[in-house]
Amino acid sequence: MNTIDFSPLYRSSIGFDRFASLLDHALRSDQSNNSYPPYNIEVLDENRYAITLAVAGFTQDDLSIEVEQGVLTIKGSKDSDSKEKRQFLHRGIATRSFERKFNLAEFVEVVDASMDHGLLTVSLVKEIPEKMKPKQIAIKGANGNTAIEHKAEKVA
Incomplete structure (x- = not known):
């Protein structure tokens, strides 16, 4: 059975050890072909x-x-222990x-x-979860206003 070397994955990723074990398990169980x-x-x-x-x-x-x-x-x-006793051809x-x-x-x-x-x-x-979804982070300028607020002030 061939094995896959996941060490390149571990060099630049954190927390993906479960992913590697899932792949390994999938490759092993796929061979049983249940x-x-x-x-x-x-x-x-x-x-x-x-x-x-x-x-x-x-x-x-x-x-x-x-x-x-x-x-x-x-x-x-x-x-x-089926209640019915059936005879199959x-x-x-x-x-x-x-x-x-x-x-x-x-x-x-x-x-x-x-x-x-x-x-x-x-x-x-x-x-x-909401806390895991991507979100925009406002960038504040030197005067404490966000870039979006600063643009709105110029338009007005």
Whole structure:
């Protein structure tokens, strides 16, 4: 297995060590190629996303959704002691237990989950706190007026 050297990133960046570990984890887990259940990740607009999992055969009670330390975990498990004893000639609809994990970026929050026609959809939104949004800083001149105030005085 090839590894990536992140040392150039560390020379000029601070606080991106989590990013490097996420990349490393993604490269390792991608090799396992776990494809059950199939899922989509959709960008709805600039700050809204949706993850949709195909969970045919599962009920809402069979599923759990948890977010902890920036990781969204979706689990599904069927009760093995089913009340119905069914005999299948062919069983193509998988109902085996699963666990899917998704790493969430900073400020991405799960806001909703719904299930319709065998599809579980988890809605996410990126809400950047007001204090983290870009802001304009006024530059004061020698007389204490800001440049914007100074221009307004000249126009008047």
